[in-house]
Each structure stands twice: as C-alpha cells, then as structure tokens.
Amino acid sequence: MRIISWNVNGLRSIMRKGSLDRLLSMGNYDVVLLQEIRSLGDVPLTIMGLGYEAYPFPPAERKATQAL
Secondary structure (H helix, E strand, O other): OOEEEEEOOOHHHHHHHOHHHHHHHHOOOOEEEEEOOOOOOOOOHHHHHOOOOOOOOOOOOOOOOOOO
8 A cells, every 4th residue: 555645835836846746757656645735625637637535624623823
C-alpha cells in the first residue's frame, strides 16, 4: 500500500500551480492525505476525477490562537 501525506497550506493554490497533478502523476498512491486545504468542504472535482474518493473532515471551530 502506498500512502502520501502533504500539508498543502491551501488546496486551490497548489492546484492552480499544477503541483498536485505533478505529485499524483509521479506514483500510483492508494491513499492521499492533504492537510490544511483551507477549503470549506468543497473538494475540487479534479481530485475525484483522478479516481480518488474524498473524505473531508469539517473545519475547526475556530482558528488557532497565537501563543503569548
């Protein structure tokens, strides 16, 4: 089983740059984990069009606070 995990810091940004397409074309991954996609639950259809199923988790209740 091949698993890849990436903290993308904004899904739309990496998709616009083509980074996600390049990454997914490099290997035949069974599981792709994307953190900090900064999306409100609308997973782009391109990911599902590549043959992956999407299981988004709800966003955090509030943004993290800075440490003093």
